[in-house]
Amino acid sequence: MITRRNSKIIQIGGVAIGGNAPIVVQSMTKTDTRNTKATILQIKELEEAGCELVRVAVPDKQAAAAIRCIRNDISIPLIADIHFDYRLALDAIDSGVDGLRINPGNIGDPEKITTVVKAAKAKQIPIRIGVNAGSLPSDIDPDLPVAERMVSAALREI
Numbered sequence: 135m136i137t138r139r140n141s142k143i144i145q146i147g148g149v150a151i152g153g154n155a156p157i158v159v160q161s162m163t164k165t166d167t168r169n170t171k172a173t174i175l176q177i178k179e180l181e182e183a184g185c186e187l188v189r190v191a192v193p194d195k196q197a198a199a200a201i202r203c204i205r206n207d208i209s210i211p212l213i214a215d216i217h218f219d220y221r222l223a224l225d226a227i228d229s230g231v232d233g234l235r236i237n238p239g240n241i242g243d244p245e246k247i248t249t250v251v252k253a254a255k256a257k258q259i260p261i262r263i264g265v266n267a268g269s270l271p272s273d274i275d276p277d278l279p280v281a282e283r284m285v286s287a288a289l290r291e292i
Contacts, residue, residue: 147211147232
């Protein structure tokens with residue numbers, strides 16, 4: 135059996151993650167978030183299948199604005215997946231999202247990240263830091279395995 139790592143409990147819209155909380159399923163929609171009808175339908179299907187948290191792509195202001203409509207019509211926590219433009223995270227927060235997933239490597243400027251963190255903290259919205267191999271900082275040793283570089287990139291953002 136795998137031993138669980140001791141960690142802090144985080145609440146995302148009433149769902150506990152970490153600590154001794156039960157493991158929960160998160161999925162991500164494949165719909166265009168701006169198509170609220172299709173996105174809501176897919177989220178409800180995911181929930182019926184056992185999904186307890188759902189993430190949606192937020193590629194533009196229209197998608198961020200759609201969060202309000204989606205949030206009002208679903209019963210599981212909604213997480214906004216943000217890339218490149220920190221202002222979309224701020225818009226998603228204003229639209230009532232329950233959590234954020236950001237990639238600091240593709241947002242860039244630490245001041246922009248700080249702005250997002252302060253806004254999320256003010257509304258008690260947790261942030262998940264995501265990294266991927268395509269947006270790793272160039273100063274991390276390229277001879278390290280990709281997984282180690284990704285962990286290093288994530289840890290420097292905490």
